Amino acid sequence: MRREITGFSNPLVKQVRSLREKKHRKREGLFLAEGLRIMTEAREAGFLPEMLFRCADRDAHSLEIVLEGEVLTAGGDVIETSADILSKLSGKDNAQTVIGVYHEHPTALSDIDRNAAPIWLVAQAMRDPGNLGTMLRTGDAVGAGGLILIDDCTDPFSVEAVRASMGAIFTQKIVQCRWAEFVEWLRGGPGQLVGTSLQTELDYQDPSYQSPCFILTGNEAQGMPADYAAECDLLVKMPMRGKADSLNAAVATAVMAYEVLNQFRRT
Amino acid sequence: MRREITGFSNPLVKQVRSLREKKHRKREGLFLAEGLRIMTEAREAGFLPEMLFRCADRDAHSLEIVLEGEVLTAGGDVIETSADILSKLSGKDNAQTVIGVYHEHPTALSDIDRNAAPIWLVAQAMRDPGNLGTMLRTGDAVGAGGLILIDDCTDPFSVEAVRASMGAIFTQKIVQCRWAEFVEWLRGGPGQLVGTSLQTELDYQDPSYQSPCFILTGNEAQGMPADYAAECDLLVKMPMRGKADSLNAAVATAVMAYEVLNQFRRT
Numbered sequence: 335m336r337r338e339i340t341g342f343s344n345p346l347v348k349q350v351r352s353l354r355e356k357k358h359r360k361r362e363g364l365f366l367a368e369g370l371r372i373m374t375e376a377r378e379a380g381f382l383p384e385m386l387f388r389c390a391d392r393d394a395h396s397l398e399i400v401l402e403g404e405v406l407t408a409g410g411d412v413i414e415t416s417a418d419i420l421s422k423l424s425g426k427d428n429a430q431t432v433i434g435v436y437h438e439h440p441t442a443l444s445d446i447d448r449n450a451a452p453i454w455l456v457a458q459a460m461r462d463p464g465n466l467g468t469m470l471r472t473g474d475a476v477g478a479g480g481l482i483l484i485d486d487c488t489d490p491f492s493v494e495a496v497r498a499s500m501g502a503i504f505t506q507k508i509v510q511c512r513w514a515e516f517v518e519w520l521r522g523g524p525g526q527l528v529g530t531s532l533q534t535e536l537d538y539q540d541p542s543y544q545s546p547c548f549i550l551t552g553n554e555a556q557g558m559p560a561d562y563a564a565e566c567d568l569l570v571k572m573p574m575r576g577k578a579d580s581l582n583a584a585v586a587t588a589v590m591a592y593e594v595l596n597q598f599r600r601t
Numbered sequence: 602m603r604r605e606i607t608g609f610s611n612p613l614v615k616q617v618r619s620l621r622e623k624k625h626r627k628r629e630g631l632f633l634a635e636g637l638r639i640m641t642e643a644r645e646a647g648f649l650p651e652m653l654f655r656c657a658d659r660d661a662h663s664l665e666i667v668l669e670g671e672v673l674t675a676g677g678d679v680i681e682t683s684a685d686i687l688s689k690l691s692g693k694d695n696a697q698t699v700i701g702v703y704h705e706h707p708t709a710l711s712d713i714d715r716n717a718a719p720i721w722l723v724a725q726a727m728r729d730p731g732n733l734g735t736m737l738r739t740g741d742a743v744g745a746g747g748l749i750l751i752d753d754c755t756d757p758f759s760v761e762a763v764r765a766s767m768g769a770i771f772t773q774k775i776v777q778c779r780w781a782e783f784v785e786w787l788r789g790g791p792g793q794l795v796g797t798s799l800q801t802e803l804d805y806q807d808p809s810y811q812s813p814c815f816i817l818t819g820n821e822a823q824g825m826p827a828d829y830a831a832e833c834d835l836l837v838k839m840p841m842r843g844k845a846d847s848l849n850a851a852v853a854t855a856v857m858a859y860e861v862l863n864q865f866r867r868t
Contacts, residue, residue, distance in 0.1 A: 375844055464731055468849045477842030498849070505844045539863060573862065575744030577642055577772045581855070582735045582765070588852040589859045595840065596806060 336406065338390065338414040342422065346413070350385070350435055351423050356489050363438050365491035366423070367503065369430035370398055375501030376436065377401055382408050383434030387423060390414040392431055401432075425493065438491050441480065441507045443519050451479030452545040452598050453591060456516070456527075458562060459485040459553035460583060466490055467498025468584035469551070473506045476591045480507025482548075484516055484562075517565055520548065528594075529558060529566035530586050532579055538570040543594045551587045603673065605657065605681045609689060613680070617652070617690050617702055623756050630705050632758035633690070634770070636697035637665055642768030643703065644668055649675050650701030654690060657681035659698055668699075692760065705758050708747065708774045710786050718746030719812035719865050720858060723783070723794075725829060726752040726820035727850060733757055734765025735851040736818070740773045743858045747774025749815075751783055751829075784832055787815065795861075796825060796833035797853050799846055805837040810861045818854045 352358040386405050402412045420429040455473045460466050496503050526544040552558030619625040620633050653672050669679045687696040722740045727733050763770050793811040819825030
């Protein structure tokens with residue numbers, strides 16, 4: 335249905351704005367994605383928003399018109415509102431001209447087809463939403479199947495993580511599980527578990543990686559726990575030529591993932 | 602001199618807190634760096650803070666004692682204060698237990714010795730402080746000499762950029778200049794300018810890179826202007842196997858920089 339909201343005090347504005355907080359996202363099973371570019375990627379990946387908020391003052395882009403039509407056909411709402419209310423929803427001064435409210439779509443580990451992709455990313459206790467979203471974006475770029483989140487990671491459906499993912503929140507499978515579950519599932523089929531670590535001398539370019547390759551990146555500050563490292567089939571390190579002993583977690587994941595992709599595409 | 606500050610209304614608290622804003626940093630020529638780890642890296646790189654704020658309630662770590670001694674010897678101030686005031690200075694709830702006020706230390710392009718390092722990073726209109734700080738951190742890791750900032754980049758001395766640099770703000774040379782100046786300087790000596798771009802079919806693993814290699818990364822949203830791309834000796838692209846057409850700018854820089862490092866370390 336197409337409707338209009340003009341007042342800040344409208345209960346729907348308050349409800350949607352509350353989706354910037356994790357507890358409300360989890361209660362409603364909904365999250366926010368902003369911008370026509372990301373929302374078009376979502377549509378192409380088969381995800382339509384339940385609600386689409388748009389700025390009533392602006393002419394719609396042709397892609398937005400297509401998107402609105404599909405939302406309405408699917409029984410969703412297109413809500414005409416003001417730039418100020420869009421800013422309030424997004425928490426940014428310069429809000430995008432469209433904001434979508436989507437159903438969260440986590441995948442169960444048991445529903446993953448590990449052979450559907452040569453690379454899978456695994457993050458342990460990743461705390462920074464920018465890092466997590468960037469890992470999703472990198473996963474998309476290297477043709478990974480998805481991101482498996484272990485332990486207490488930041489919420490992949492937060493506004494910041496969705497923004498950093500640049501749409502990959504919709505194209506990458508997202509699994510949240512405990513380490514023991516993951517290991518049991520992993521060892522029930524093919525799969526090489528490769529951890530990046532500071533506690534090894536093995537150069538990341540030396541091994542031959544095997545598909546499906548699971549690239550494990552540990553917590554930003556502590557790295558991964560020792561027993562997780564012990565479970566890895568390979569622990570590797572990137573050369574570090576400076577004063578610092580580590581890379582940003584999302585950067586380390588990307589450098590590692592491109593090495594694996596580069597090996598696979600050579601053969 | 603060692604002294605104590607207990608009140609939020611102390612003018613020094615207000616002055617130091619104001620360094621979180623760019624205009625005050627530029628006026629004072631000072632910036633903030635937080636945490637013993639980064640401040641120890643600074644010391645090892647030859648930088649001592651003009652003022653060191655510490656939490657009076659905590660016993661000092663041995664590295665902090667060394668640092669405090671050097672600050673006092675050099676004529677700087679060690680200021681005992683409360684955790685609450687440290688939080689106010691840093692703008693974070695869980696502030697580090699030490700915060701330093703440092704002199705900004707930009708380098709003039711003409712003071713760069715291009716042959717001092719095999720890799721140099723160049724960022725054009727980089728807007729996100731996390732990306733800029735992460736590029737510094739990556740530069741340190743690959744043994745780059747520094748980061749050259751072209752056009753209107755975010756301030757490398759902001760709290761967010763310094764934090765993301767993990768100390769590399771002190772180990773990497775930082776140059777800010779205009780494109781025309783940079784090109785004139787670059788062409789006055791050896792140096793290969795390599796741009797990452799979506800407008801090329803040349804795979805980033807195909808060329809042989811030459812030292813000193815200048816890796817140019819364009820603005821997060823627009824990429825680099827066409828005339829900057831035209832000036833590059835090589836334009837290369839990373840394979841993109843998914844739906845998205847680009848990587849995060851700091852990630853792209855890192856993937857590229859590790860390729861160059863990997864080529865150089867093989868020879």
